[in-house]
Amino acid sequence: MAQLIDGKAISMQIKNELKEEVADLKEKGICPCLAVIQVGNDPASSVYVNNKKKACAYIGIESLSYELEETISQETLLSIIDELNHNEMVHGILVQLPLPKHMEEEAIIKAISPEKDVDGFHPETVGNMCIGSKGFLPCTPAGVIQLLKRSNVDISGKECVVVGRSNIVGKPMAILLLRENGTVTIAHSKTKDLKEVTRRADILVAAVGKPKFITAEYVKEGAVVIDVGIHRKEDGKLCGDVDFDDVSKKVSAITPVPGGVGPMTIAMLMNNCVQTVR
Ligand code: NDP
DSSP states (O other): OOOHHHHHHHHHHHHHHHHHHHHHHHTTTTEEEEEHHHHHHHHHHHHHHHHHHHHHHHHHHHEEEEEOOTTOOOOHHHHHHHHHHHHTTTEEEOOSSSSOOSHHHHHHHHSSSSOTTTTTSHHHHHHHHHHSSSOOOHHHHHHHHHHHHHHTOOOOOOOOEEEOOOTTTHHHHHHHHHTTTEEEEEOTTTTTHHHHHHHHHHHEEEEOOSTTTGGGGOOOTTTTTEEOOOOEEETTTTTBBOOHHHTTTTSSSEOOOSSHHHHHHHHHHHHHHTTTTT
């Protein structure tokens, strides 16, 4: 049976480390503060935003909440971001995505000062990540790296295959694996003979956005499989991009859904918030 890579436990370990660090910072009179902006009241976004605020409270990070009407103009949102960029009491700014259709996501992401870009989506932040300069790392891929490291999975020299090339998950995931000296292949919907590519992987990261897409046929015996996907099934339960029951019989280690990558995303966001004042 495969080793279960326990994202819930590892994320709790990280949050407890951060809690101690924040307590020390507070003794020196420093307290990180995150501004969380939600536009509209999409139920899934509300769950994510509440979980982020709860994590802030647990660690001792101050959070400011901006719950804005779905209909506010892009200009109004931009002026709020501008104010927060200039507010010295605010160290991190997070705009929950997706935004309503009348707003350009790219313009909003670019408006956040790179110094406060705790999601790691600003082009300058992405550029720094690519060239290995200091800066925030995008939360989900950074969480995957922590899962691997804290489970003693060596990345250096390994064949790593990432299925998916989105700006939020697939592409930065590939860059971070490369930074850890993995030999990285990115697969996507135009990849020919996907199974042949994924079966080369010592470490396979699935960020396909399709429930239970990766079955045992896609994996090499003994591989490590990280499932980034999150889907709600008709019965209300969650599943990932990997067919866990099928794949777990063949691999050496695997993340579950829920309790794998999901909790790590928030832990790494918290890490970025603390990084603003380190
Ligand atoms: P996107 O839909 O933006 O990207 C999916 C990627 O998968 C695309 O690059 C696409 O290729 C590729 N793909 C789709 N179908 C196939 C196929 N048949 N064969 C090979 N590649 C394929 O999704 P995201 O990257 O935003 O998210 C991926 C998953 O991760 C989702 O389930 C999402 O819910 C989850 N997620 C989880 C997070 C967490 O905290 N755990 C955070 C963010 C996302 P192409 O580019 O060619 O279209």
